Amino acid sequence: MSLSVGILGATGYTGGELVRLLVRHPQVRITHITSERFVGRSFSEVHPHLLGALDLQCEAVDPQRLAATCEVVFCALPHLASMQVVPSLLDGGCRVIDLSADFRLKSAIDFQSWYGTPHTAADWLAQAVYGLPELYRQEIMASRLVANPGCYPTSVLLALTPFLRQGLIQTEGIVIDSKSGTSGAGRSPTQELLFSEVDGGFRPYKVVGHRHIAEIEQELGRQAEKPLQVRFTPHLLPQSRGILTTCYVRPTLGQEERDWQQVLTQFYADEPFVRVLPLGRWPTTGQVRGSNYCELGVALDPRTGWLVVISAIDNLVKGAAGQAVQNLNLLLGIGESLGLEQMPLYP
């Protein structure tokens, strides 16, 4: 079996990562890649590290043609651009895994409030499935439109869902302190992302109102079965890859640290891509680099009563392209780990 897939917006970091993973996927063949800026240029000019991996040229976006040829299309366009093209793809009959934010929120009103512009494909929101396989595996398998989660939300949701779903932590007062590598900010040149600016210059950004909050609250609220709000601060790390998220939550009951760790262990017992660490060991961005793993660790602070849950992912893999391939495997009904077996690269 070799299924044809296309990638819209293949020239950013996420697009490159999709190709890195898919060219080694045993049951998939990339037949189309698109780019606005690089039409007609060969893929390896844009991603020289993939020289020899994919003999394709960048095309302009042509939804009809893509839909006619591809079983599944990955859409790695920026938000707002994505919702312009996804409906045509779906109408054309192919399935779509959208890596933008455009189909993650259930409510068009929420979308407008966080993104500052009306949603132009709101009819499709109800059909989109939030593509976090550990939470919505069945729904993903049955869907035609998967909204691949944001990188920060992935790191938060995998950390807190097991506790929220069982009512073990309070929905009030959740504090989330996240730190991301620079690749999460994309490949478009801006002064603040220059090496000289980032190196040695750890900093917070969007301290109030980062858009991923919408997604985090929607999904945590679904798990908790009631609305909730989180205090979320993103920071920019002087490293290319990786997100580490430190969550501070309040238990609703008294139990020992090892019991808290057990909650995670049991919840993720059968998950191929979640590694719950033994007590006393902690997730690091290095330990998951290049892989689809999410690492989780937990501690109970006996003095203050806070429960600390820490997660680490590679923002480009489990936080983007890897998770998208995992969703692809679910869509196709093939082995969920196909193409994702690579171990982390360390050091």
Added chain:
Amino acid sequence: MSLSVGILGATGYTGGELVRLLVRHPQVRITHITSERFVGRSFSEVHPHLLGALDLQCEAVDPQRLAATCEVVFCALPHLASMQVVPSLLDGGCRVIDLSADFRLKSAIDFQSWYGTPHTAADWLAQAVYGLPELYRQEIMASRLVANPGCYPTSVLLALTPFLRQGLIQTEGIVIDSKSGTSGAGRSPTQELLFSEVDGGFRPYKVVGHRHIAEIEQELGRQAEKPLQVRFTPHLLPQSRGILTTCYVRPTLGQEERDWQQVLTQFYADEPFVRVLPLGRWPTTGQVRGSNYCELGVALDPRTGWLVVISAIDNLVKGAAGQAVQNLNLLLGIGESLGLEQMPLYP
């Protein structure tokens, strides 16, 4: 005027930083440096970047001799080692600025509980002044033993004191998420501090029970005039210098964001080394590198009600050697900024 000073433990990063600053101090002359491992070796062999700056050899520690010669001695020994030698220095008649943790806690019982061993110079604790000039300037000027604050505590205390002293934030539920460069962990070789391990490998450590908590809670409690506890998580950044601390606290009253910023501006109006940033701009470790500045920024999250206070310092300067020189200036009754005028190095 040229006052004679000595440095115990001059071969670590803090010792090197003290020399870097003091050789350019207009009223001070370093006459003795000690080292356990490098006795007889020239200073510049141990700190090649200071070649030509200081023509001294490392001596063994001889408190009597130091006390006889030096007006002030900086003690940059590890904790536990410091309290073995500081009393002799004081008895010998010189004044001491101790950069270890040994004289920071007021209570010998607290010390034993956090450091796991009895304090052997407990009599001196009452006379030691906690050397944070912005809070204890008068006491420092009058003291003979200054306990130079820890790096993390400096970043926390400067961020939260203005609010706590005025009762503007709750003493319950404080969450402090700190990120430090590697130089804070010292120069002794360990596997986990190797470049290969740290690069690209952001991680938390001592998630429960970091010893700086003792100091933070003691001092915040003094400011608040009641005991309090903080949830504190340190992380290790892939950069050499800098601490950025993100504090989450609960206001006790409703006021606008600009009023919260005003609290900081007014509190630090006359401070030479605290830069309160305009709303919407944030401290970064890069903006203070190599300088004695502490940068502060604040945001009120209107959705969740949390007040976020963020600070940045260079852990080796305002977090260690620079603050020690500031304390020296206070002890000597000379200009507080002498030797500390250097602007941050950026990029």
Added chain:
Amino acid sequence: MSLSVGILGATGYTGGELVRLLVRHPQVRITHITSERFVGRSFSEVHPHLLGALDLQCEAVDPQRLAATCEVVFCALPHLASMQVVPSLLDGGCRVIDLSADFRLKSAIDFQSWYGTPHTAADWLAQAVYGLPELYRQEIMASRLVANPGCYPTSVLLALTPFLRQGLIQTEGIVIDSKSGTSGAGRSPTQELLFSEVDGGFRPYKVVGHRHIAEIEQELGRQAEKPLQVRFTPHLLPQSRGILTTCYVRPTLGQEERDWQQVLTQFYADEPFVRVLPLGRWPTTGQVRGSNYCELGVALDPRTGWLVVISAIDNLVKGAAGQAVQNLNLLLGIGESLGLEQMPLYP
């Protein structure tokens, strides 16, 4: 087919990298790993990034047992240690891929002169094959003892062999300026490899007499069919992985730049792991990270007449573990790329 292999010295970076690659190799099973310091400890304690990948404990070295069980043994011990154990393994009947320097030199006298101590297994030197598949593929396939090349030598030999073998460059006056990431220096803690020391501190080291020169000159001399000497300077990069080598050589004849590039293209036309770049593009360590590729680029300086040949490899993959797996595949007569198909990780 699933062949049993063992790894001696599995706890360093090279050992970790061997495991990373071999656990995804379709025809191999790791059955034994050894470690001097970590006997009895589980593998994932030493290499936490490989948690879940290999359920083995570190054993003490027992050559008889290993030889009895394993088809092939990878020896990732330090030099001098390797030659103590390799003969027993060979006598026991298994084949050995040795990643140390102990069997790379053909002459025991050379070994003693460069390593300062007599070779204790000199009888085996004649049987050892220098394991650079692009040069000695046939010999490797027929051998029982493969001496896996050093990282610097790999980067040099692949760059210069095509020219030397055809007499296109002078054997006099070759200058080689190499830059390596820190993982090449291993995982043992030393001050000079601390993050704080390396970050922002690019530097040369062993400016005269680096031991890899012995290997480089032996092998370049074999290609040129006459003895030669090279001027070689290694430098330490502030990054974990990657070697970039800039070679300066003198052409023996006048031809255009594109002809020089053709020499490389033709020589490596059928090689799966050598990527000769188009004129005007240059190898970078980022473009090969985590992969077994060697990238090559060439320029002719029309003003000075120097030919510049530049190569880039990942020192832990093509410079160590990846090349060892390539040699394993040759030894076993299976597909040379098995287990090595991963594309570079970028960024």
Added chain:
Amino acid sequence: MSLSVGILGATGYTGGELVRLLVRHPQVRITHITSERFVGRSFSEVHPHLLGALDLQCEAVDPQRLAATCEVVFCALPHLASMQVVPSLLDGGCRVIDLSADFRLKSAIDFQSWYGTPHTAADWLAQAVYGLPELYRQEIMASRLVANPGCYPTSVLLALTPFLRQGLIQTEGIVIDSKSGTSGAGRSPTQELLFSEVDGGFRPYKVVGHRHIAEIEQELGRQAEKPLQVRFTPHLLPQSRGILTTCYVRPTLGQEERDWQQVLTQFYADEPFVRVLPLGRWPTTGQVRGSNYCELGVALDPRTGWLVVISAIDNLVKGAAGQAVQNLNLLLGIGESLGLEQMPLYP
């Protein structure tokens, strides 16, 4: 005494560095800063690390006004832009230290050949002095137009001049392999300078024909008193600051390594900013960071006969702004080290 100076193009890294140094210079006052893009914006918006250091707004360039007010003007504009404005400044009566490449070459023909466009102020070339104080101190003191050297040329000229001037090395076959931090490439955003691209991605660039070659050959030729050519390769380091240059030259006579080191020691005996290292120790970019020092080290390779001379500077200090301040001090006839006394920042 407080002399008024202006800075044209103050918003790049070099401009920021000039301000960092000059605000601590005891005899100088910055009265004007200009910027094309940021007219009307306060300086600290553009360089937040200098908040509080300089209370000026960016002005448009007005040569007449600057010339009327300022004793000396630093011109930190890009090449080609500089020669548009420098003549007016000189005509207006002030002295100019130009940090661009526009006045470094003696010959307008050379300029056109390397920069691809005619020189529009060629009359001034003869009056410009190449501002390397260690070579041209007297000329600089008497000049009105100082052409501040390029960063790479500074690192090369200080390394090779002592040998060339005495005829101790051959003028043929010189190989120069340089490695620079990213700040040398400026602050304008481009994809290839993004953190994600540079981190872990050491690479060569402009392998043939880097424009600094013109300057290097002109100045080395003057020292050697005959024309010469060099093979020069620049590389981009994953660090913000620092240039390390490794030079390979052929001795014209046989003498011992210590004699070669003596040549450097004697030549630079009275220089405040050149540190010749003892044999066996090597320059590193870390050891000069933030300072105006140039470090030099030398080795004789007894096997191949090559002499290796290695230099390290901070590209923004001795390679740009620091050297400009040194030139300012010479122009003004004041202490050459004023404002430049800061020791390197390490780590």
